Amino acid sequence: MVKVKTTDLQTQEKIFKAASEIFEEKGFAAARMQEIADRAGINKALLHYYFRSKELLFEAVFQVLLKKMFEKILSVFMMDISFEKKIKLYYEEHINILIRNPNLPLFLLNEISHNPGLGKGIRETLRYAEMRDVIYRKHAKEIRKYGIRKGELPQLMVTIVSMAIFPFAARNVMKMMMEQLGDTKSFNTFMQARKEFASDFVIAALKNRKK
Amino acid sequence: MVKVKTTDLQTQEKIFKAASEIFEEKGFAAARMQEIADRAGINKALLHYYFRSKELLFEAVFQVLLKKMFEKILSVFMMDISFEKKIKLYYEEHINILIRNPNLPLFLLNEISHNPGLGKGIRETLRYAEMRDVIYRKHAKEIRKYGIRKGELPQLMVTIVSMAIFPFAARNVMKMMMEQLGDTKSFNTFMQARKEFASDFVIAALKNRKK
DNA sequence: AATATCTTTGATCGATTAGTTAAACTATAA
DNA sequence: TTATAGTTTAACTAATCGATCAAAGATATT
Numbered sequence: 001m002v003k004v005k006t007t008d009l010q011t012q013e014k015i016f017k018a019a020s021e022i023f024e025e026k027g028f029a030a031a032r033m034q035e036i037a038d039r040a041g042i043n044k045a046l047l048h049y050y051f052r053s054k055e056l057l058f059e060a061v062f063q064v065l066l067k068k069m070f071e072k073i074l075s076v077f078m079m080d081i082s083f084e085k086k087i088k089l090y091y092e093e094h095i096n097i098l099i100r101n102p103n104l105p106l107f108l109l110n111e112i113s114h115n116p117g118l119g120k121g122i123r124e125t126l127r128y129a130e131m132r133d134v135i136y137r138k139h140a141k142e143i144r145k146y147g148i149r150k151g152e153l154p155q156l157m158v159t160i161v162s163m164a165i166f167p168f169a170a171r172n173v174m175k176m177m178m179e180q181l182g183d184t185k186s187f188n189t190f191m192q193a194r195k196e197f198a199s200d201f202v203i204a205a206l207k208n209r210k211k
Numbered sequence: 212m213v214k215v216k217t218t219d220l221q222t223q224e225k226i227f228k229a230a231s232e233i234f235e236e237k238g239f240a241a242a243r244m245q246e247i248a249d250r251a252g253i254n255k256a257l258l259h260y261y262f263r264s265k266e267l268l269f270e271a272v273f274q275v276l277l278k279k280m281f282e283k284i285l286s287v288f289m290m291d292i293s294f295e296k297k298i299k300l301y302y303e304e305h306i307n308i309l310i311r312n313p314n315l316p317l318f319l320l321n322e323i324s325h326n327p328g329l330g331k332g333i334r335e336t337l338r339y340a341e342m343r344d345v346i347y348r349k350h351a352k353e354i355r356k357y358g359i360r361k362g363e364l365p366q367l368m369v370t371i372v373s374m375a376i377f378p379f380a381a382r383n384v385m386k387m388m389m390e391q392l393g394d395t396k397s398f399n400t401f402m403q404a405r406k407e408f409a410s411d412f413v414i415a416a417l418k419n420r421k422k
Numbered sequence: 423a424a425t426a427t428c429t430t431t432g433a434t435c436g437a438t439t440a441g442t443t444a445a446a447c448t449a450t451a452a
Numbered sequence: 453t454t455a456t457a458g459t460t461t462a463a464c465t466a467a468t469c470g471a472t473c474a475a476a477g478a479t480a481t482t
Contacts, residue, residue: 011429011430026240026325027238027240027321027325029237029238029240029241030240030325032468032469032470033469033470033471034468034469034470042430042431043430043431043432044431044470044471045430045431045432045433045471045472045473046429046430046431047470048470048471048472049429049430052471053470053471054469054470054471103324106320106321106324109317109380109381109384110238110317110321112383112384113314113317113382113383114237114238114241116383119387122384122387123387123391126384126388128388128391128392129391129392132392152408154388154389154392154394154401155401155404155405155408158377158378158381158385159374159408159409159412161377162373162374162377162378162381163370163373165377165381166369166372166373166376166377166380167369167373169320169377169380170320170369170373170376171324172323172324172327173320173323173333173337174369176330176333176334177337177339177365178365180334180339180340181339181340181343181365183365190365190366193366194366197363197366197370198370200420201370201416201420202416204415204416204417204419204420205412205413205415205416205419206415207419208415208416208418208419209411209412209415222459222460243438243439243440244439244440244441245438245439245440253460253461254460254461254462255440255441255461256441256442256443256460256461256462256463257459257460257461258440258441259440259441259442260459260460263441264440264441265439265440265441
């Protein structure tokens with residue numbers, strides 16, 4: 001039997017995958033290098049060989065998870081489609097991503113709040129100014145039609161994303177609630193239904209705003 | 212000079228206050244007993260004298276902070292006023308509480324998600340079934356008028372609370388955004404404006420729902 | 423085959439941390 | 453004053469954790 005040697009790339013990927021999972025589940029402070037090594041199926045010293053320290057390993061993982069969260073969203077908001085279609089597509093795409101990575105919101109919000117030094121990577125990934133400019137340029141008429149003043153656009157943006165992100169951050173509380181209320185539907189079923197509910201809700205609100 | 216002896220109650224309160232602050236800021240895993248002792252101005256061994264372990268101290272603090280988050284909200288939703296007035300009052304009261312305790316949402320969501328054993332206290336404090344029954348009983352007609360089906364009520368509830376809670380959980384990200392966008396208003400000013408924006412948004416959406 | 427370089431491991435180190443202990447200190451009451 | 457119970461402290465312990473190191477193993481180069 002020929003023993004196939006795992007190359008360094010494979011090892012690095014194994015470490016990265018394990019570290020992503022552990023950090024996402026437990027956060028930086030509660031994550032243990034030993035547990036990451038165990039899940040990757042390697043020795044603990046090898047972690048320090050590939051990534052010098054826990055901090056560096058974390059930062060590498062953090063940047064990738066940050067991109068996983070925001071890249072698709074950014075691309076949706078850059079698209080050349082109507083504002084209503086954009087909202088529908090946003091919920092469809094973002095909720096799909098979050099169903100596959102349900103721990104992402106709480107992990108990111110938490111680490112950003114505890115480690116202000118992570119700010120640089122955020123600015124580069126989540127390009128707010130660019131997004132706002134695109135929205136102003138492409139949807140100025142629609143937004144004015146809806147009675148949204150210029151200064152209220154941040155309020156609207158926060159509202160839209162919170163409807164997709166918050167349920168994942170509050171996922172365990174929601175599961176307890178649903179269980180106690182005798183709701184037999186799963187959390188994922190709830191989030192599937194939320195795609196349409198959120199789209200309709202936002203569009204209905206915009207069509208009925210006081211001008 | 213007469214040295215006034217601090218009574219045990221004063222000491223216990225000092226410890227509790229310091230522990231609340233540290234746990235709220237850093238979370239259970241990153242909080243240090245030494246730091247709590249320092250902030251309380253006492254010896255570390257005294258922490259273990261009043262609260263046997265870090266876990267017990269944390270659980271005591273957690274229950275109080277959980278109540279601080281949900282007690283007022285529960286009382287608002289129990290009141291005998293119209294649904295629209297209830298929504299307005301909810302945002303007014305809850306956002307006021309959160310402005311005074313901005314770290315509360317992320318702290319609670321995070322600890323609940325990392326420690327499922329905390330579930331008991333949550334069920335007793337956040338009495339979902341009771342809240343849902345009250346809403347069904349008092350507002351059945353309004354909710355039907357708005358085109359909200361019975362099964363969609365959880366969607367509506369999550370939407371309402373997320374608009375108040377999420378911005379605090381994402382507070383640091385929002386601060387970065389506002390800074391980069393050249394927004395000179397403070398986060399608290401944003402949240403003050405959000406009281407009216409959120410009320411209007413929810414009411415507008417409800418009045419315009421497809422039946 | 424011989425050498426050099428890269429990868430992986432077991433063992434260990436030093437620092438940090440929650441928790442303990444024994445003794446000192448204070449207040450109260452007899 | 454003395455005895456008792458409650459409070460506070462400095463010093464210490466045991467365990468955990470991130471990090472290091474020396475040596476073994478694997479791969480590539482000549």
